[in-house]
Amino acid sequence: MKNKKNKKNILIVGSGKLGSHIANDYALNDDNVVLVDQDENILKIVGAKFNGQTILGDATDIYTLKRAGIENADIVVSATNNDNINIFVSLIAKEIYKVKNVIARLYEHTLSIAYDKLNIATISPSVLSAELIKEFIRSSKEISEIN
């Protein structure tokens, strides 16, 4: 059951696999989803089946973020493949526009300490996947111990 009260403004920066996956999922819901990328071709591919809004522009330009509605965003996900861009977008969202929920994709996991200090949630796909693979390997060892 959809509840209009819960309709959120979700701004996603970066339309790679991660960004476009989230964007497409939310576009099927009742949320307002805006997807920003500086690559016109990638945006066109995503946009073909995307029900939300796409914004072509450089996310390190604050005017691009304003065009994408950062001022009214409830959630900002910065999912580009560039840690510096993700840090920039997260900081702008958190410190200037006081966006409550900010999530940044993180390649260089050692940077997570800095994010923690800023109270910005991070996601490291490779670390997350590595943990899951290790869990798989651990289970397979346990199985061979039993056998």
Next chain:
Amino acid sequence: MKNKKNKKNILIVGSGKLGSHIANDYALNDDNVVLVDQDENILKIVGAKFNGQTILGDATDIYTLKRAGIENADIVVSATNNDNINIFVSLIAKEIYKVKNVIARLYEHTLSIAYDKLNIATISPSVLSAELIKEFIRSSKEISEIN
């Protein structure tokens, strides 16, 4: 407590973030870890702090995989950024060398059906991360409902 009986031969193909993260973790344990990549520079960077064995070579060449010890591997993780290479390595491991545990990184999630049929485990970092971000967004909605 380490148990020699549980020492495993782990072959990892692809020394990007995911592959090298797993390789380094296991190299600190008692397992035999071999890491294969065709990029000499990347292998050098990883190898500098890596306690296992590195093999320079093209993983789509079966002789590279033999040099890396696929015949005695207990676990093969194919974590390159190329789905076709990962499919090739997984199939060689599973079908020719009867490796019990094979895990492939998967970019194009729609291919997962094919992997399921082959009984090969897959990991899609972007899908996994998207699910976690969605969980984060869901929680933030619940919090705002309570407030």
